[in-house]
Amino acid sequence: MSSFNQRVYEVVKNIPKGKVCTYGYIALMIGSPRASRVVGYALHRNPDPQNIPCHRVVNRHGRLAPSFAFGGMEIQKQLLEHEGIKVRDDGTVDLSIYMDWVK
DNA sequence: TATTTGACGATTT
DNA sequence: CAAATCGCCAAAT
Numbered sequence: 001m002s003s004f005n006q007r008v009y010e011v012v013k014n015i016p017k018g019k020v021c022t023y024g025y026i027a028l029m030i031g032s033p034r035a036s037r038v039v040g041y042a043l044h045r046n047p048d049p050q051n052i053p054c055h056r057v058v059n060r061h062g063r064l065a066p067s068f069a070f071g072g073m074e075i076q077k078q079l080l081e082h083e084g085i086k087v088r089d090d091g092t093v094d095l096s097i098y099m100d101w102v103k
Numbered sequence: 104t105a106t107t108t109g110a111c112g113a114t115t116t
Numbered sequence: 117c118a119a120a121t122c123g124c125c126a127a128a129t
Contacts, residue, residue: 040110
């Protein structure tokens with residue numbers, strides 16, 4: 001119980017619809033501000049894709065995962081737009097707008 | 104069982 | 117201002 005991965009999973013689930021979050025912030029929420037790496041890796045394994053909308057998680061620049069996201073950035077981009085999030089051609093989102101829920 | 108690496112981020116040099 | 121290094125934890129080899 002209380003595994004690291006579990007906490008990441010819970011925080012990501014807690015992300016409001018139409019908003020995004022960064023790996024670093026999730027790490028901060030679980031109590032390890034420097035475990036952003038582990039957060040990303042935890043989502044990489046994605047133990048529960050049904051409840052873990054990885055497409056809502058971006059890096060601190062608001063950029064989507066460049067390597068891969070469940071099939072391609074295009075899909076992620078569409079999912080984000082589907083939630084009402086504007087995604088630039090670069091695959092970046094305005095953290096000033098979509099991250100204000102934490103502030 | 105031990106070592107290496109991996110969707111990142113902050114700090115230090 | 118830029119580059120390099122440290123920190124975090126788990127999974128794969």
